[in-house]
Amino acid sequence: MKKVFLFAGLLLLLGCVFFLCKITAISGSEIINMDNKKVLVAYYSYTGNTEALAKKIQNMTNADLFEIVPKTPYSKDYNTVVAQAKEEKQKNYMPELVSNGDVTSYDIIFIGTPVWWYTMASPVKTFIANNNFDGKIIIPFCTHGGGGSSLTYSDIKKLAPHAKVLQGYEAYERSAKVDDIKNWIINLKF
Numbered sequence: 001m002k003k004v005f006l007f008a009g010l011l012l013l014l015g016c017v018f019f020l021c022k023i024t025a026i027s028g029s030e031i032i033n034m035d036n037k038k039v040l041v042a043y044y045s046y047t048g049n050t051e052a053l054a055k056k057i058q059n060m061t062n063a064d065l066f067e068i069v070p071k072t073p074y075s076k077d078y079n080t081v082v083a084q085a086k087e088e089k090q091k092n093y094m095p096e097l098v099s100n101g102d103v104t105s106y107d108i109i110f111i112g113t114p115v116w117w118y119t120m121a122s123p124v125k126t127f128i129a130n131n132n133f134d135g136k137i138i139i140p141f142c143t144h145g146g147g148g149s150s151l152t153y154s155d156i157k158k159l160a161p162h163a164k165v166l167q168g169y170e171a172y173e174r175s176a177k178v179d180d181i182k183n184w185i186i187n188l189k190f
């Protein structure tokens with residue numbers, strides 16, 4: 001019996017050491033240790049939900065931030081965008097971006113998107129297609145309106161077949177909780 005308690009205590013201690021190694025307090029806020037890898041958070045957001053999540057992830061990982069911006073802005077009218085996005089998906093249309101960004105110097109790229117018609121938003125398709133992710137680690141995340149990530153992550157894998165795509169995180173609109181996001185990142189194996 002004594003041995004069982006000792007073993008459980010040891011496991012608890014190891015768990016605490018692991019957790020503390022992963023989180024460092026820098027100037028008052030907690031930064032997750034990303035194994036000294038260079039990290040980028042790239043995101044597209046139409047109504048701001050994915051942007052809010054992207055900025056939380058950026059804060060926690062001390063990463064660089066890149067906003068994916070289509071050259072031709074989408075209409076401010078929601079229904080117009082819903083119809084346009086449906087057509088873009090059917091035609092596999094990839095809209096031109098203000099800048100394609102450059103992932104060359106990064107080891108890990110978080111890619112954030114709203115779910116549009118069960119998959120990533122078209123500007124995110126362009127971003128992935130116009131960058132070389134071979135040998136990189138992609139960590140996807142998305143916000144949705146209740147339907148979940150649907151095909152978003154499997155479609156990202158198809159667009160970047162030579163990247164290692166890790167477990168994604170999804171949240172309903174702006175419901176993402178800081179502790180949940182932190183636990184998700186800490187438990188990723190990269």
Ligand SMILES: Cc1cc2nc3c(=O)[nH]c(=O)nc-3n(C[C@H](O)[C@H](O)[C@H](O)COP(=O)(O)O)c2cc1C
Nearest residue numbers: 045046047048049050114115117118143145146147
């Ligand atoms: C064009 C369009 C298509 C959408 N398709 C879906 C969908 O298939 N499933 C879903 O759950 N939500 C869908 N939504 C809702 C958005 O994914 C959700 O509101 C998301 O949080 C918006 O993120 P954003 O504020 O970063 O643009 C859609 C929204 C738009 C504008």
